Amino acid sequence: MKIERTDTGMIDRRVARTRALLQDALITLVPERGYAPITVEDICEKANVGRSTFYTHYAGKEELRSATIDEHLRLLGNRQPSSPLETSDRLFEFSRPMFEHAHALRFLHRALLASSGDTIHDKFRERIRRAVRSELIGRRIDEAGGSLEVAVQFISGAFLAVLAWWIAADTGLSPAQVDALFQQMATRAGGREF
Amino acid sequence: MKIERTDTGMIDRRVARTRALLQDALITLVPERGYAPITVEDICEKANVGRSTFYTHYAGKEELRSATIDEHLRLLGNRQPSSPLETSDRLFEFSRPMFEHAHALRFLHRALLASSGDTIHDKFRERIRRAVRSELIGRRIDEAGGSLEVAVQFISGAFLAVLAWWIAADTGLSPAQVDALFQQMATRAGGREF
DNA sequence: CCGCTTCTGAACACGATGTTCAGCATGATA
DNA sequence: TATCATGCTGAACATCGTGTTCAGAAGCGG
Known part of the structure; x- marks a missing residue:
């Protein structure tokens, strides 16, 4: 039917x-x-x-x-795209x-949206998160309001996305090149306290 | 057995x-x-x-x-952790x-690691990626060697990770607060050409 | 070579999927 | 309100993938 x-x-x-x-x-x-x-x-x-x-x-x-x-x-x-005229230059x-x-x-x-239930992905992500967290701790003095965790999520999410894209898309970029691009953005992201 | x-x-x-x-x-x-x-x-x-x-x-x-x-x-x-003595301060x-x-x-x-086969997630991610891409195009003049796509992956990956964490973890952060933290890092990540 | 472990394939029980259909119930329309 | 087209139902059926069991064959280590 x-x-x-x-x-x-x-x-x-x-x-x-x-x-x-x-x-x-x-x-x-x-x-x-x-x-x-x-x-x-x-x-x-x-x-x-x-x-x-x-x-x-x-x-x-x-x-x-x-x-x-x-x-x-x-x-x-x-x-509505939050008032079309008001084209703020906020990114x-x-x-x-x-x-x-x-x-x-x-x-x-x-x-x-949560829980894809994907064990492997989660394992891998947690691994990355730990690495990022341990690198951030000690560099940043003050961490009010859980902004450390936001930074951890931000950086590790960015890393995994870039990695996955790079592996899947087979661009011409060498490991050194992607890493350089990633490093540049990641380092800047944290601002002066890094 | x-x-x-x-x-x-x-x-x-x-x-x-x-x-x-x-x-x-x-x-x-x-x-x-x-x-x-x-x-x-x-x-x-x-x-x-x-x-x-x-x-x-x-x-x-x-x-x-x-x-x-x-x-x-x-x-x-x-x-080996790439020679333990050489504690470079590269992040x-x-x-x-x-x-x-x-x-x-x-x-x-x-x-x-690739393709969790998750239709929903992929749909959502693509949506974000498109938003990021369209915001980046026009701001950056020169885009040699596919670094635009790296930036797109970087930012959208970071955003999705922060969003997922924030939704799942139920921290005390308000939408405005998370957004502020995200904005700060995202804007910096691109450096001066943004 | 012997004895122990592993491999095999067939059989079975089970649970979930997806389809079909005849009969009932309900909404749309006038 | 009457009519009739459309959607809902539940039971039955075929199919598929899972996970288990077991007796016999094959292969390994000593």
């Missing part, structure tokens, strides 16, 4: 209801056990929706998750609204 | 052979299809190892991957050896 739209383009209430129930169920379930171990049946049970019904809406767990995210990201996308305008939005929907983000 | 060691602590050749075959099979398979869709049976077939044998060595796919990584990371770990000493190592074993890294 397949879900169509009415001639007028309206969405049947039953369809809207079912989809909302399923998405809510997913969002409720993920924080409890994590995403990976959840089954379609779990979701249906929590949502009080027949399993066969699930498949008339989504091809599987992944598609439900994807649709859920998309629907919420669309809301974020529909913001990285995007960050503030992102932080705001993530904070407002932090439960959703926790449920759907 | 369970694999033990001989009294002398030696590893039976058959055991070594089997494990090597399985690890190699995994490394061969991942670049072809990605990690997620690979089944234990696939691995066994590629490795020419009985499926029941697989389970006498590893509890599942994940454990095999974990063991494979660990075994290779151990090789990296056994490096982030860790990065250079990492880049070197990743380059040497780049096929392994591509196979096991």
